[in-house]
Amino acid sequence: MQTKYIALSAALVSAASVVGCKESEGPLGGCFDSHDYTDDRFGQDTWEKAESEMQRRALSLALDKGKVKPDAVDLLFAGDLLNQCVGSAYGLLEFGIPYFGLYGACSTAAEGILLASMLLSGGQARCAAAVTSSHYCAAERQYRFPIEYGGQRPPTAQWTVTGSGAFLLMPADAAPPDSVRVVAGMVGRVVEKGICDANNMGAAMAPAAIDTLTRYFAASGHYAADFDLILTGDLGREGSAILCELMAAQGTPLDDRHADCGTMIYRLDAQDVHAGGSGCGCSAVVLAAHILPRLQRGELRDVLFIGTGAMMSPDALKQGQPIPGVAHLVHLRGKTRGDEA
């Protein structure tokens, strides 16, 4: 088993979130930086262009907040759910920042933060950004059915978040003292347990989250009790139940430490989202707008953030292939009173 512990010394200097209507109406609605309250189009004429526009706004906001100009950013890690990751390619074009395109499905926020943190820790860059996004209407028509079709959604289905999150990172010793630190990480492996249902992403991703968490606990010597929060990206109600049940069954229970961005971003009982939110944007905006501020305020100190991705290809499903999952982990640490600067 691959259990290499990756010690990191990076920090999140700023973060920004851009969301659509449904997310604005959810329980975290007041936390996000930028909203489209009208039609999720962000002034564009297609859903795909709207997704690019969200990324453009998110990175602009993160740069503004961090008081960093684009030409001071050495590296940009970005990806999204659209085929060929064009949400990122078009959305981030104007910044002219050296660009590493990622494909990690809904784990992209964590993948970008982890890769950026590794390179910053190794001295290969002095400032890096990670950006990702998803759009409900663009994702539905690419992965399932156009929304106009009005397909029936089963209880395990999740609602792709319309949103984009951007993160700006620096080496820990170059970041402002109140920045949230990235102190360790664990790279995900591709895990596939036979799930073939395009409407059950939670079940496809949970085994990958279990694999990564298990390897991280083994490598770090930590247990769930050592963390204030173990936050998965978008397992939803279904995947979260699987995660908690199987972690307990193997003797490493998550107890009450687990939460999932997909079950936090919407009112599950009232917003008709079935098993919860999903998509690259889900974990990105919840982390940027809700979790990082709590870490900065000292309400949380040690958080494991596990981005979960289902690499679901409609073509592969038609060929009878199951859905592979991947989950990348970063250990985030906020400052608490008494910490050294």
Next chain:
Amino acid sequence: MQTKYIALSAALVSAASVVGCKESEGPLGGCFDSHDYTDDRFGQDTWEKAESEMQRRALSLALDKGKVKPDAVDLLFAGDLLNQCVGSAYGLLEFGIPYFGLYGACSTAAEGILLASMLLSGGQARCAAAVTSSHYCAAERQYRFPIEYGGQRPPTAQWTVTGSGAFLLMPADAAPPDSVRVVAGMVGRVVEKGICDANNMGAAMAPAAIDTLTRYFAASGHYAADFDLILTGDLGREGSAILCELMAAQGTPLDDRHADCGTMIYRLDAQDVHAGGSGCGCSAVVLAAHILPRLQRGELRDVLFIGTGAMMSPDALKQGQPIPGVAHLVHLRGKTRGDEA
């Protein structure tokens, strides 16, 4: 302009190439490690599964050649042209290596080698692999038309290489002394110059190659004459002409140092490939099977390898969007007699 010079200290420990029929019949046919001489199916029942099988074989071969077991590989960088990069996800599943999914279109080989080299140089890993692939039949039906349709191809069209390349890398000081070194790199930026023709990838990618090369020359202080070879990934005849003409026009001519994997892999006058080869597999297999051995034999010493990618989305094209390109560069150095160990 982003001109950060990235000094690297990594080495290519082994490389392997797997190709289909047409590539086997090309001028480099005898160089590749593994072939399908019959039907490009590699024993599978779909083109997409055949692509995964090529990746599986390529990484297996590279591990064998490098005498490295999968669990000694800390990180795997992989991606391909299939939507959701499933060629990599399925093909590399069984190895269980921590996995960073990339999307860099045809620049993926260079992107993976560059990212791996940066992390190895920074001490964040001790062994890493980079794998990519493309398959003519899978790519044609996803990006243009199924081959059964028999669409007419214009002269600027390129032929997607059916092939997979895998590379194993270590820090320079841990690698065998005759390994090819990765001594520097330049991360590509997304560049888009208005090309909307899905049958002219060369023109879409050439501006990205120019951007990366120009920034690299500015950052390193080097010129074309300092290199034995400036090797682009898959610009083909069309894109290569654009690159050479525009580089000369801006006062940094490539002289006779430029070559392109896309024009080397096929007999352009006899194999009906129009402007040449393309696809992630193109640069990967030419580098693995032809260029690295020449570097190891001392026939070449300093080579710039520039992976060129067109992030071409059929959906975005239908929405009137041009094709963005990206090009990642690594400076490879072979050992020559008299070099210190």
